[in-house]
Amino acid sequence: GCNPLAETGRSKLQNQRAVLNQQILRAVRMRAGAENLLRATTNNKVREQVLLELSFVNSDLQILKEELEGLNISVEVYQNAEETFSIPLVPLGLKETKDVDFTLPLKDFILEHYSQDSSEYEDEIADLMDLRQACRTPSRDEAGIEMLISYFLQLGYVENRFFPPTRHIGVLFTWYDSFTGVPVCQQNLLLEKASVLFNIGALYTQIGTRCNRQTQAGLENAVDAFQKAAGVLSYLKETFTHTPSYDMSPAMLSVLVKMMLAQAQECVFEQIGLSGIRNEFFTLVKMTQEVAKVGEVYMLVNTAMNQEPVKENIPYSWSKLAQIKSDHYKALAHYFTATILCDHELQPGDDEDQQEKALSQLYDYVPEGLMVLAVLKDKVQRKQLGKAHLRKAIVYHEEALRVCGLCKKLRNIEVLQEVLTAAHKRSLLKYAQQETEDDFLSLIQAPDILPKTEHKIETIAPQFSKVKVKDFFHKLGPLTVFSAKQRWTAPRTICLHQEAGELGFSLKGGSPVQVYCLDPVCSAASAGLKEGDYIVSVGGVDCKWLGVSEVLEKLRSVGKQPVEMEVISCQDTAASLHSKSATYSMGMQKTYSLICLAMDEDKIDQTKKAPLKLPFLSWGTKNRQKAASTLCLPSAVAGSSQIKKKLSPFTLFNTESSLY
Numbered sequence: 001g002c003n004p005l006a007e008t009g010r011s012k013l014q015n016q017r018a019v020l021n022q023q024i025l026r027a028v029r030m031r032a033g034a035e036n037l038l039r040a041t042t043n044n045k046v047r048e049q050v051l052l053e054l055s056f057v058n059s060d061l062q063i064l065k066e067e068l069e070g071l072n073i074s075v076e077v078y079q080n081a082e083e084t085f086s087i088p089l090v091p092l093g094l095k096e097t098k099d100v101d102f103t104l105p106l107k108d109f110i111l112e113h114y115s116q117d118s119s120e121y122e123d124e125i126a127d128l129m130d131l132r133q134a135c136r137t138p139s140r141d142e143a144g145i146e147m148l149i150s151y152f153l154q155l156g157y158v159e160n161r162f163f164p165p166t167r168h169i170g171v172l173f174t175w176y177d178s179f180t181g182v183p184v185c186q187q188n189l190l191l192e193k194a195s196v197l198f199n200i201g202a203l204y205t206q207i208g209t210r211c212n213r214q215t216q217a218g219l220e221n222a223v224d225a226f227q228k229a230a231g232v233l234s235y236l237k238e239t240f241t242h243t244p245s246y247d248m249s250p251a252m253l254s255v256l257v258k259m260m261l262a263q264a265q266e267c268v269f270e271q272i273g274l275s276g277i278r279n280e281f282f283t284l285v286k287m288t289q290e291v292a293k294v295g296e297v298y299m300l301v302n303t304a305m306n307q308e309p310v311k312e313n314i315p316y317s318w319s320k321l322a323q324i325k326s327d328h329y330k331a332l333a334h335y336f337t338a339t340i341l342c343d344h345e346l347q348p349g350d351d352e353d354q355q356e357k358a359l360s361q362l363y364d365y366v367p368e369g370l371m372v373l374a375v376l377k378d379k380v381q382r383k384q385l386g387k388a389h390l391r392k393a394i395v396y397h398e399e400a401l402r403v404c405g406l407c408k409k410l411r412n413i414e415v416l417q418e419v420l421t422a423a424h425k426r427s428l429l430k431y432a433q434q435e436t437e438d439d440f441l442s443l444i445q446a447p448d449i450l451p452k453t454e455h456k457i458e459t460i461a462p463q464f465s466k467v468k469v470k471d472f473f474h475k476l477g478p479l480t481v482f483s484a485k486q487r488w489t490a491p492r493t494i495c496l497h498q499e500a501g502e503l504g505f506s507l508k509g510g511s512p513v514q515v516y517c518l519d520p521v522c523s524a525a526s527a528g529l530k531e532g533d534y535i536v537s538v539g540g541v542d543c544k545w546l547g548v549s550e551v552l553e554k555l556r557s558v559g560k561q562p563v564e565m566e567v568i569s570c571q572d573t574a575a576s577l578h579s580k581s582a583t584y585s586m587g588m589q590k591t592y593s594l595i596c597l598a599m600d601e602d603k604i605d606q607t608k609k610a611p612l613k614l615p616f617l618s619w620g621t622k623n624r625q626k627a628a629s630t631l632c633l634p635s636a637v638a639g640s641s642q643i644k645k646k647l648s649p650f651t652l653f654n655t656e657s658s659l660y
Contacts, residue, residue, distance in 0.1 A: 341386030
């Protein structure tokens with residue numbers, strides 16, 4: 001990973017994000033305590049003081065959230081360092097996390113479950129922790145992506161080795177929401193995997209915004225990066241449907257995927273016009289449809305951002321930027337159409353049919369009383385329709401400038417103001433160049449432009465198989481056998497004496513080999529060898545990864561001398577029952593949300609027996625009017641399902657299982 005102390009613009013933003021996360025956590029804890037006191041007290045004076053404190057804390061939380069939004073819209077830091085005259089693209093910030101110490105839980109599990117000396121695995125555990133620490137500050141390039149993917153794949157090995165489906169091993173993962181700053185804590189490794197996936201997508205967006213958009217190669221790389229970001233976020237949405245935080249909820253991820261594809265479409269348009277847009281009829285028709293497509297996708301993004309439940313948590317400036325881009329690119333579409341009509345009169349040598357067909361593709365309908373071919377031939381009608389398009393372009397430009405002026409964060413982005421102002425002035429100049437004497441007679445309304453693109457933008461699914469990783473805990477043995485789901489006896493030492501060159505049993509299987517066809521009267525059976533035992537070592541040499549021929553060679557190489565071998569027996573295991581806090585999709589567990597809104601207990605039907613639910617971390621944005629949000633951590637232990645007492649979101653707050 002990058003040097004976490006490096007004073008780069010991006011690292012400063014991430015450090016500010018980490019500080020804000022801690023401040024938000026403190027404020028949420030204060031609000032939780034105040035709400036608990038408000039529910040518990042009956043003293044009117046105390047209630048007044050608590051209500052005053054709550055109003056202060058809520059105001060403080062709102063200010064902190066606005067500061068976090070300011071970090072999310074600090075797009076200039078992530079743009080290419082070259083001088084550019086383009087509207088900035090929006091990257092995602094990396095999710096922050098707390099340190100995790102795997103040492104004791106993994107060493108205990110190795111000793112308990114695998115019956116091996118856990119001190120032999122200290123280096124492997126340290127490598128895992130070093131990789132996790134490096135993933136908190138990945139470099140903004142393919143090397144950073146590869147490192148994050150390697151950690152994600154390594155987590156797959158760790159999950160199978162050390163995380164049994166029926167219990168937790170005591171490792172607590174804490175990740176902060178990228179938009180609200182609220183921490184989410186789980187002992188489920190799937191929170192870690194989902195958050196790493198989110199950061200892979202976020203890093204792709206940062207790579208895309210960093211590309212030089214003044215070169216063909218830079219724009220191609222930007223399109224590719226945003227498509228890959230959309231692919232990773234889409235994979236996250238489909239795989240982890242019960243997500244533990246707002247920024248990874250299906251609704252939010254759907255919006256983020258749309259936004260990344262829209263930015264890719266924007267880069268495609270810039271790529272087409274990079275060498276300059278020729279003032280030629282058919283070229284302008286193509287550019288009109290392409291830029292109209294960009295305006296359409298940003299309009300859909302803006303619509304999605306203003307839907308519940310995303311509206312409450314998406315940065316306000318992102319929504320307004322999507323609206324501004326939609327208006328801006330729609331204005332460009334009308335400007336190009338006006339240029340077609342005003343600058344390209346039908347000449348005797350021109351192909352009327354081709355021009356009529358091309359112009360017809362721009363419209364779903366034409367104004368009443370007008371025909372496309374008639375407009376092409378009639379100079380007055382061409383000019384009137386062209387001026388109608390210019391008027392509509394000016395209206396869109398003015399709306400984009402108005403919205404930009406209303407948003408404080410966007411007003412401070414100088415290049416955005418410059419691009420919008422320049423486009424507005426260009427349309428005004430074009431309109432001023434046309435004759436204005438007959439303007440009061442022109443009642444034509446410019447029709448909408450039909451969007452069309454020859455460059456279809458789609459998500460690119462993550463190619464995890466391209467990154468090769470080695471299981472850190474390879475020494476434990478083949479994963480198909482030595483996993484957290486399987487239970488074994490402790491290794492037993494068998495002293496083997498060969499009788500007349502015969503072992504008294506056969507071997508089968510891959511690695512490790514398994515005993516079968518055991519002669520019940522042979523010396524090995526008398527020493528305790530059982531049918532179906534797995535051989536893990538011969539003569540003190542580990543053979544978990546050896547095949548049948550290699551193990552037989554070791555057994556026969558000692559000749560008539562007795563040899564000691566270690567074997568293990570598989571214990572009967574109950575059917576794998578997965579905890580109620582997880583479900584499966586596409587063969588992978590899904591985590592339930594740890595962020596939930598406190599329910600109004602008075603409205604719960606007392607006659608219904610609801611299943612016991614754990615208290616969760618929550619920052620209630622949907623029910624602010626109820627002031628019912630609180631900060632609580634999971635505190636249930638094994639056997640808690642037998643507890644008859646009803647638990648509210650505020651109980652067990654100070655139990656020993658709490659993190660704070």
